[in-house]
Amino acid sequence: MNPSEIQKLVETLRPSVIDNHLCKATLLNKTDFIFTLSRERKRRLFLSLENGSPFLTLAEINSSFSSLVTPFQGLLKRELDDGLIQDFYAIKNDRIIVLKIEKVTDAYQTLTRYLIIELIPSHPNVILTDDQWMILGVYKPSQSLEEKRPFLRGLQYHFPEPLPEKIFPVFEIHLQKLFDDHEKKALLGRSKEKYKFLFHFVKARIDSLKKKIEKQGEDIAKAQGKLVDKDKGNAILSSIGIIAEGSSSMTYEGMDIELNPQWSLSDNANAYFKSYRKSKNTIKKAAEQQALAQSELQYFSFLSGQMETLDDEDLDGVVAELEDGGYLPQTKVQKRAPKVKAIHPYFFMVDGVKIGFGKNNLQNDCLTFKFAQPSHFFFHLKNDHGAHVIVFSDNPSDAIKTTACEVALLLSNKTDGEVLMAQKKLVKKLDHPGLVRLEKYQSFYIKKIRPETIEKMKEAHR
Numbered sequence: 001m002n003p004s005e006i007q008k009l010v011e012t013l014r015p016s017v018i019d020n021h022l023c024k025a026t027l028l029n030k031t032d033f034i035f036t037l038s039r040e041r042k043r044r045l046f047l048s049l050e051n052g053s054p055f056l057t058l059a060e061i062n063s064s065f066s067s068l069v070t071p072f073q074g075l076l077k078r079e080l081d082d083g084l085i086q087d088f089y090a091i092k093n094d095r096i097i098v099l100k101i102e103k104v105t106d107a108y109q110t111l112t113r114y115l116i117i118e119l120i121p122s123h124p125n126v127i128l129t130d131d132q133w134m135i136l137g138v139y140k141p142s143q144s145l146e147e148k149r150p151f152l153r154g155l156q157y158h159f160p161e162p163l164p165e166k167i168f169p170v171f172e173i174h175l176q177k178l179f180d181d182h183e184k185k186a187l188l189g190r191s192k193e194k195y196k197f198l199f200h201f202v203k204a205r206i207d208s209l210k211k212k213i214e215k216q217g218e219d220i221a222k223a224q225g226k227l228v229d230k231d232k233g234n235a236i237l238s239s240i241g242i243i244a245e246g247s248s249s250m251t252y253e254g255m256d257i258e259l260n261p262q263w264s265l266s267d268n269a270n271a272y273f274k275s276y277r278k279s280k281n282t283i284k285k286a287a288e289q290q291a292l293a294q295s296e297l298q299y300f301s302f303l304s305g306q307m308e309t310l311d312d313e314d315l316d317g318v319v320a321e322l323e324d325g326g327y328l329p330q331t332k333v334q335k336r337a338p339k340v341k342a343i344h345p346y347f348f349m350v351d352g353v354k355i356g357f358g359k360n361n362l363q364n365d366c367l368t369f370k371f372a373q374p375s376h377f378f379f380h381l382k383n384d385h386g387a388h389v390i391v392f393s394d395n396p397s398d399a400i401k402t403t404a405c406e407v408a409l410l411l412s413n414k415t416d417g418e419v420l421m422a423q424k425k426l427v428k429k430l431d432h433p434g435l436v437r438l439e440k441y442q443s444f445y446i447k448k449i450r451p452e453t454i455e456k457m458k459e460a461h462r
Helices: 003-017 071-080 175-194 196-224 229-238 265-307 312-324 361-371 398-410 451-458
Strands: 021-027 032-037 043-048 055-060 083-090 096-104 110-118 125-129 135-138 249-252 255-258 346-350 353-357 377-381 389-391 417-423 427-429 436-438 442-446
Touching: 003 043, 003 055, 003 083, 003 096, 021 071, 032 175, 043 175, 055 175, 071 096, 071 110, 071 125, 071 135, 175 196, 175 312, 196 265, 196 312, 229 249, 229 255, 229 265, 265 312, 265 361, 312 361, 346 398, 346 451, 353 361, 353 398, 361 389, 361 427, 377 398, 377 436, 389 398, 398 417, 398 442, 398 451
Parallel strands: none
Antiparallel strands: 021 032, 021 083, 032 043, 043 055, 083 096, 096 110, 110 125, 125 135, 249 255, 346 353, 353 389, 377 389, 377 417, 417 442, 427 436
């Protein structure tokens, strides 16, 4: 947003912002804040400090979020909660917005605070000062006093030097669209911050399994190179009486064979036979372990893809799933069961036909193996991670099938791709939650997602 757009934005928002009490400041993720206003119960101020394109808007935000806890968020809570917004203005020809807030303390002392929002690309920031513009707290504090405008607690806040007078283009501002376009990224950022341990665990597990599979592959290749030891042992036995005892090597039909001169030829042959048996056993065991690791890698890769689209409640289901599978330690002494709601899949109606989908593996298994009947139809991305989609119909129309395919793509953040369809009775559950095998299926390729399917997805409920 350029200075002229920010000026226009503030003029648009000012009547809705001033004379409100600031009820709550929520830190959604590392870069985004939500400010709840007393008279704007349906709409809330949304502030993004994303480096490339910071912005402020007033938008309908239907979900309620608990705040991430940081020292700066705690400062805003202490200093601004229930404060009255007396003024709201933009610094002329600059990307800075100021809120003047009056706060009455528990001791009935009236304090004035300034919340300064700098929407400067590459350097967005939020600074809280007292009535004398002394800094009380900074969201992104300076690393050194040597900076041109250091932001540290106890220093005087200084506005930047005025920009040269310039006429900036002003485009139409869509307040809700500003939030809607950023919402998915904001919620994913929140999930990755709040569930950092979960994202880190899954990524570390995937990396570990890849290394394990690679190491097992090396062990198999090395062991396969030793299978020729069987031929060497037979060659030695065939040469007894021909090769002198105590020889250090021999050649048989172009094959060079090392010998231990301190052993008899028979003992040398047995040593090669033992090496062959050991190598054969290594190949068998390593292949079994590699197959198990590959299955587990498929499962965790599937989880990783799922987690990119899940909200807090669905991510809680993933945590419960990993605890139940023994991958994560139980958070309580008594085994924690996932909330019933967290297990329930989502549903919506199209032309009188119910379509269901899961967002995590618990929901996928519940949908496919508890709710769906054998004659209903199952949809899933081909050779990719994704949600289970069920059409609760014995004979769905082509339009319904297309919708189900589009839902499978949407849930994996794809706009086109190949989707498989099979009757539920042909879907077989595998060892890990959410993973299945199709005994027979049809394939559909979707080139574009229709807008009406996106709108229908918004109606989904449990």
